[in-house]
Amino acid sequence: MRPARLVTGVLTYAAAGAVLTVLIAWASALWLPDPKLGPVATSRAKASWVPAGHELENTFRGERFGATRWQIQGAPLDTARPVFDSFVTNAGSWGLPMRSVGYVKIYDARARTTRSPTWMRGVIMPVWVQSWAMKLSPKGTPYHGTLPLVPQWTGLVVDTAFWGLVAFGVAHMFVRWRGARRVRRGRCRVCGYYVSGLKACPECGDMP
Numbered sequence: 180m181r182p183a184r185l186v187t188g189v190l191t192y193a194a195a196g197a198v199l200t201v202l203i204a205w206a207s208a209l210w211l212p213d214p215k216l217g218p219v220a221t222s223r224a225k226a227s228w229v230p231a232g233h234e235l236e237n238t239f240r241g242e243r244f245g246a247t248r249w250q251i252q253g254a255p256l257d258t259a260r261p262v263f264d265s266f267v268t269n270a271g272s273w274g275l276p277m278r279s280v281g282y283v284k285i286y287d288a289r290a291r292t293t294r295s296p297t298w299m300r301g302v303i304m305p306v307w308v309q310s311w312a313m314k315l316s317p318k319g320t321p322y323h324g325t326l327p328l329v330p331q332w333t334g335l336v337v338d339t340a341f342w343g344l345v346a347f348g349v350a351h352m353f354v355r356w357r358g359a360r361r362v363r364r365g366r367c368r369v370c371g372y373y374v375s376g377l378k379a380c381p382e383c384g385d386m387p
């Protein structure tokens with residue numbers, strides 16, 4: 180195989196793999212059920228990952244939903260306030276075989292709104308998409324309806340390679356199947372030109 184063709188082939192399947200990776204992650208983020216598993220962690224570590232203006236001081240509590248989504252509630256700086264009543268972080272990531280894209284949403288719980296995060300990386304889906312997804316999910320499943328947009332680089336690379344190989348395998352099997360069917364019908368394996376009895380294809384020069 181000529182090097183230029185090899186490079187084009189690898190790039191084509193890498194692109195197909197990347198598209199499949201993102202579509203699979205988005206579809207599972209929007210349509211897979213996401214059961215609440217209950218509180219799993221309480222920590223007193225300083226939450227240094229919170230963006231500027233949303234620093235938490237001492238305590239935050241994690242809750243896990245399904246295998247992929249976390250909700251983290253932080254205590255206010257003012258300890259006289261009720262605990263777990265300041266900022267609520269929702270973070271989740273999706274993808275197969277590894278998680279490849281995620282989202283982060285931070286709500287100011289004191290504002291008592293679930294509609295408008297104060298900080299987010301993701302796109303909240305329109306209501307019709309959310310109600311479609313909720314119809315497919317088991318009753319009582321919490322649902323956030325957010326398209327994840329934060330790349331998880333290791334997962335993106337691994338998933339792109341994985342789905343690129345799957346696309347290559349499927350394309351290869353299709354070409355072989357089509358070639359075998361053409362040969363059975365007395366046609367050229369490569370281009371489908373009628374070659375019954377001839378040694379080489381007069382159209383493309385292929386010699387079976």
Ligand SMILES: [Zn+2]
Pocket residue numbers: 367368369370371372380381382383384385
């Ligand atoms: Zn041919």
